[in-house]
Amino acid sequence: MSRSEELNQQMDINGIEKEKVLMVGAGGIGCELLKTLVLTGFQHIHLIDMDTIEVSNLNRQFLFRKSHVGQSKAKVAREAVLKFRPGVEIVAHHANVKNQEFDIDFFKQFSVVLNGLDNLEARRHVNRMCLAAGVPLVESGTTGYLGQVTVHIKGQTECYECQPKPAPKSYPVCTITSTPSKLIHCIVWAKELALAKLFGDKGQVSDLDVRPTSNEDGAVSNDPDEAQFFEVRSGENSKAYAERVFDRIFGQNIVTALQNEDTWKARRRPDPLFLEKVLTEDDVVTTNGVCSSEGTISASASLGLKNPQETWSVKDNARVFLESVQLFLDKRSKDVGKLVFDKDDQLAVEFVTAAANLRAHSFGIPMQSLFEAKGMAGNIIHAIATTNAIIAGLIVLEALKILSNKTKECRMTYCVEHPSGKMLLMPVEMAEPNPRCYVCSETPLVLELNTATATMREVLEKVVKRKLGVTDPVIMQGSNLLHESGEDIEEDMVAYYTALLDKKFVDYPTPITTGVVLTVEDYHQDFRCSLHVKHRETFDEEKEPEGMVITGDLASLNNTDASAQPSTAAPSKIQNGHAEEEEDDDVVMVEPVPKAATAGTKRKLEEEDTQPTEKRLRVTESVPIEV
Numbered sequence: 001m002s003r004s005e006e007l008n009q010q011m012d013i014n015g016i017e018k019e020k021v022l023m024v025g026a027g028g029i030g031c032e033l034l035k036t037l038v039l040t041g042f043q044h045i046h047l048i049d050m051d052t053i054e055v056s057n058l059n060r061q062f063l064f065r066k067s068h069v070g071q072s073k074a075k076v077a078r079e080a081v082l083k084f085r086p087g088v089e090i091v092a093h094h095a096n097v098k099n100q101e102f103d104i105d106f107f108k109q110f111s112v113v114l115n116g117l118d119n120l121e122a123r124r125h126v127n128r129m130c131l132a133a134g135v136p137l138v139e140s141g142t143t144g145y146l147g148q149v150t151v152h153i154k155g156q157t158e159c160y161e162c163q164p165k166p167a168p169k170s171y172p173v174c175t176i177t178s179t180p181s182k183l184i185h186c187i188v189w190a191k192e193l194a195l196a197k198l199f200g201d202k203g204q205v206s207d208l209d210v211r212p213t214s215n216e217d218g219a220v221s222n223d224p225d226e227a228q229f230f231e232v233r234s235g236e237n238s239k240a241y242a243e244r245v246f247d248r249i250f251g252q253n254i255v256t257a258l259q260n261e262d263t264w265k266a267r268r269r270p271d272p273l274f275l276e277k278v279l280t281e282d283d284v285v286t287t288n289g290v291c292s293s294e295g296t297i298s299a300s301a302s303l304g305l306k307n308p309q310e311t312w313s314v315k316d317n318a319r320v321f322l323e324s325v326q327l328f329l330d331k332r333s334k335d336v337g338k339l340v341f342d343k344d345d346q347l348a349v350e351f352v353t354a355a356a357n358l359r360a361h362s363f364g365i366p367m368q369s370l371f372e373a374k375g376m377a378g379n380i381i382h383a384i385a386t387t388n389a390i391i392a393g394l395i396v397l398e399a400l401k402i403l404s405n406k407t408k409e410c411r412m413t414y415c416v417e418h419p420s421g422k423m424l425l426m427p428v429e430m431a432e433p434n435p436r437c438y439v440c441s442e443t444p445l446v447l448e449l450n451t452a453t454a455t456m457r458e459v460l461e462k463v464v465k466r467k468l469g470v471t472d473p474v475i476m477q478g479s480n481l482l483h484e485s486g487e488d489i490e491e492d493m494v495a496y497y498t499a500l501l502d503k504k505f506v507d508y509p510t511p512i513t514t515g516v517v518l519t520v521e522d523y524h525q526d527f528r529c530s531l532h533v534k535h536r537e538t539f540d541e542e543k544e545p546e547g548m549v550i551t552g553d554l555a556s557l558n559n560t561d562a563s564a565q566p567s568t569a570a571p572s573k574i575q576n577g578h579a580e581e582e583e584d585d586d587v588v589m590v591e592p593v594p595k596a597a598t599a600g601t602k603r604k605l606e607e608e609d610t611q612p613t614e615k616r617l618r619v620t621e622s623v624p625i626e627v
């Protein structure tokens with residue numbers, strides 16, 4: 001029997017030529033998936049991807065060639081596939097899947113949606129759209145050798161958000177600002193603090209901006225004098241600015257930090273780095289803005305440092321630091337004031353590598369190459385084309401089961417690095433919907449915050465958008481609207497919402513305190529959830545840095561302890577904690593399947609071999625390290 005006859009027998013592929021499928025993402029998995037779909041016989045495919053092709057995609061996204069760099073991934077992928085399957089209908093959308101044009105009716109036209117995405121936010125959005133439209137979703141992800149395919153069918157299986165997703169790795173603030181012991185601490189400092197302070201949005205509040213209470217080297221803080229220090233002075237050229245900043249952040253701030261003897265009692269004392277000690281006059285180059293071979297402005301290209309795998313000397317790190325600061329000011333001035341770290345931004349990676357290495361050197365931590373530092377800064381695990389190909393094949397197999405109404409046979413499949421019992425692929429029976437999922441079962445949530453200090457602006461940013469993944473939130477208290485977003489809101493309502501944004505919750509017309517229920521809605525996602533407010537005075541800065549916590553524990557509302565109502569006293573100050581981080585800081589994070597989530601669900605493998613199912617791979621994305 002031929003392979004296709006065999007497949008035909010196992011899977012009903014008859015009739016698939018009539019099915020219309022939506023693919024989201026035309027990257028590593030997406031390229032493989034589009035090819036496999038058309039070769040399997042699918043004839044009607046819509047493809048959404050918001051990105052353009054980068055040189056770094058070419059090693060594995062085989063539908064793209066060097067000549068396509070800068071062009072739409074969706075459109076080029078379509079053209080490449082049409083060359084070997086000209087009769088297939090492929091509609092390419094160069095757009096964000098979150099756009100309003102992709103509404104519930106758009107989703108309803110498809111028999112199944114297939115995700116090949118790389119971030120949590122987009123995955124959550126597609127999950128909600130599929131739930132709202134009642135379309136099955138096949139979700140996927142890869143990280144190096146690890147991969148995962150899951151099937152989500154409304155009412156039959158868990159949705160993508162039924163299980164909590166592991167939080168990105170975080171580090172105590174004081175370790176980053178004062179006592180780094182690993183290069184990753186210095187990279188987080190360089191990326192989140194130094195780069196953000198020099199070239200980012202000055203109005204942007206960062207958790208790292210909190211000036212430590214003790215005499216620690218916060219390096220850059222919210223102190224107005226300090227903020228002014230980082231402004232370019234009138235008449236100052238970029239070279240003078242770069243040198244002044246160098247001496248401050250690697251020299252003077254360390255000297256200041258050393259004054260706090262207690263900090264260094266049990267630690268190695270850092271060495272301040274001043275330019276005059278690191279570089280001679282001859283070493284200091286002036287900006288000439290040489291471009292790298294990829295046509296981007298690059299400090300290392302400018303300085304002739306060609307090998308990204310080589311660790312630069314302290315002197316070279318200092319030269320790259322100075323050069324990158326100058327290049328930002330002179331050649332990338334339009335980005336200054338709004339720069340956000342991007343691992344594909346060569347100059348930003350060079351700045352971060354050099355700044356992190358210089359700080360590491362001060363603290364006696366081994367330095368690393370640009371290649372290594374980039375991987376750490378971008379939380380990159382190098383992609384493996386074969387894993388993407390395997391996962392794409394599994395996505396199509398699951399889609400075929402769904403389309404031939406064999407949903408009972410659908411499996412969640414893990415692709416593992418080391419075969420267990422000679423098995424590289426681990427199929428697991430799909431779990432049932434989690435009755436406590438706030439997305440697919442509208443379970444209410446508890447929002448603990450200090451109602452005497454909390455504002456709607458904070459709740460929107462920290463909870464509604466970041467935690468609940470709501471893009472266009474509408475917030476209501478009973479039938480009163482407290483917040484809406486969108487373009488067609490009347491002017492007086494906009495003024496009303498704006499006035500409420502920074503008002504403390506206790507000062508609202510109807511105060512928002514313990515017992516109040518806020519409703520969060522997103523009409524586009526057809527998403528709705530209730531937040532039961534509970535007042536709490538203090539939060540652990542390390543574990544709860546946002547000063548507000550969301551749980552599914554409604555029972556805690558009945559706990560009538562005194563702290564459940566705001567006191568009239570001034571709110572207690574959030575402490576800057578000094579907890580030591582745990583040692584393990586693997587970039588790939590593996591999360592145990594939460595006990596509660598597995599209860600009542602059957603996971604076949606658990607009976608055979610508990611080892612693999614103990615782990616839920618975090619094959620989601622390159623999440624920025626939150627600090």
Ligand SMILES: Nc1ncnc2c1ncn2[C@@H]1O[C@H](COP(=O)(O)OP(=O)(O)OP(=O)(O)O)[C@@H](O)[C@H]1O
Pocket residue numbers: 024025026027028029030048049050051052056057073095096097098116117118119122383
């Ligand atoms: N909201 C979104 N809307 C549309 N496409 C998206 C959205 N979010 C992510 N994508 C696309 O999903 C694809 C994911 O592919 P992949 O994981 O291979 O990432 P990449 O950006 O191509 O590569 P890398 O991140 O490794 O450089 C990307 O092409 C990206 O543009």
Ligand SMILES: [Zn+2]
Pocket residue numbers: 158159160161162163433434437438439440441
């Ligand atoms: Zn769910």
